[in-house]
Amino acid sequence: MLDYDLHCHSTVSDGLLTPTEIVTRAAERGVKFLALTDHDNVDGLEEAATTAKSCGIELINGVEISVSWRTHTLHIVGLHIDPKNAALVEGLHHIRSGRRHRAELMAESLARAGIGGVLEGAYRYAANQDIIGRTHFARYLVETGHCKDVGSVFKRYLVKGKPGYVPHQWANLQDAIDWIRGAGGIAVLAHPGRYTAGRKAMGKSTLVELLEEFTAMGGKGIEVVTGSHTQPQYAEFARYATKFGLLSSCGSDYHGPGESYRDLGRLPDLPMECIPIWSAWQAAAA
Numbered sequence: 001m002l003d004y005d006l007h008c009h010s011t012v013s014d015g016l017l018t019p020t021e022i023v024t025r026a027a028e029r030g031v032k033f034l035a036l037t038d039h040d041n042v043d044g045l046e047e048a049a050t051t052a053k054s055c056g057i058e059l060i061n062g063v064e065i066s067v068s069w070r071t072h073t074l075h076i077v078g079l080h081i082d083p084k085n086a087a088l089v090e091g092l093h094h095i096r097s098g099r100r101h102r103a104e105l106m107a108e109s110l111a112r113a114g115i116g117g118v119l120e121g122a123y124r125y126a127a128n129q130d131i132i133g134r135t136h137f138a139r140y141l142v143e144t145g146h147c148k149d150v151g152s153v154f155k156r157y158l159v160k161g162k163p164g165y166v167p168h169q170w171a172n173l174q175d176a177i178d179w180i181r182g183a184g185g186i187a188v189l190a191h192p193g194r195y196t197a198g199r200k201a202m203g204k205s206t207l208v209e210l211l212e213e214f215t216a217m218g219g220k221g222i223e224v225v226t227g228s229h230t231q232p233q234y235a236e237f238a239r240y241a242t243k244f245g246l247l248s249s250c251g252s253d254y255h256g257p258g259e260s261y262r263d264l265g266r267l268p269d270l271p272m273e274c275i276p277i278w279s280a281w282q283a284a285a286a
């Protein structure tokens with residue numbers, strides 16, 4: 001069991017628990033260092049930090065930035081960012097501004113497939129109306145009986161090639177890394193196993209090119225242990241971390257009760273050969 005959980009979501013993006021509830025739950029589960037990493041948004045960090053103080057755990061300021069790279073959507077986690085940094089705040093604002101339009105197109109596309117009224121329905125699930133996303137659509141489609149769970153909605157409707165999927169231009173990779181570094185943070189490639197699996201997955205040679213670009217652009221870390229990796233993927237991405245000189249991160253990517261494979265703080269240790277991402281800020285503090 002690790003003391004660190006460096007990836008999770010609150011109602012500020014597509015999580016089910018408020019920042020206070022997330023931090024409280026993490027503390028109850030023995031997490032000592034928690035990063036809240038909402039999608040394209042840092043608005044939950046102040047509340048999370050206040051709660052963390054009263055629970056006696058350390059809150060690491062985080063964010064998960066949506067990026068378009070070639071034909072792929074990537075997620076870049078920023079850790080130890082200054083949430084007040086102007087360029088970061090402005091960049092995140094810009095990414096968020098496209099979400100409403102994408103949501104409208106998704107709803108139109110689902111309507112053409114015979115499922116109407118989804119836009120209003122999805123918005124009811126978005127506690128933060130600014131950050132409507134596919135998860136909110138999925139929850140609504142489960143509520144209305146179209147699928148049995150969120151995972152099935154994604155498979156049937158919300159991924160590339162399916163009726164509710166709408167391609168979208170997110171931030172570019174260099175900008176996301178620059179915003180994170182400019183805000184004093186460390187850029188981490190989130191859940192790489194998600195990019196190499198599934199129908200429109202990137203091949204291994206493309207993954208290598210991505211890791212080359214990511215490190216050349218100033219990226220420093222890679223998630224080795226995450227809720228969406230299998231055991232063989234822990235070993236696989238530990239090898240990539242070593243090969244590319246990247247620090248290894250771990251996080252549940254918890255979204256809420258009943259929706260996530262891994263609960264907060266319920267992660268196996270990083271493989272032995274990994275240099276943990278927290279060595280970067282421990283060294284800085286020493």
Ligand code: AMP
Pocket residue numbers: 014039066132133134135150151154155255
């Ligand atoms: P968006 O940023 O609106 O495109 O939504 C991305 C979010 O959808 C991710 O952060 C996950 O929370 C969720 N998601 C993506 N793929 C899946 C999947 N296959 N099953 C369940 N949730 C998923």
Ligand code: MN
Pocket residue numbers: 009014039135255
């Ligand atoms: Mn999410």
Ligand code: MN
Pocket residue numbers: 064075190191
């Ligand atoms: Mn993600």
Ligand code: MN
Pocket residue numbers: 007008009064253
């Ligand atoms: Mn996430």
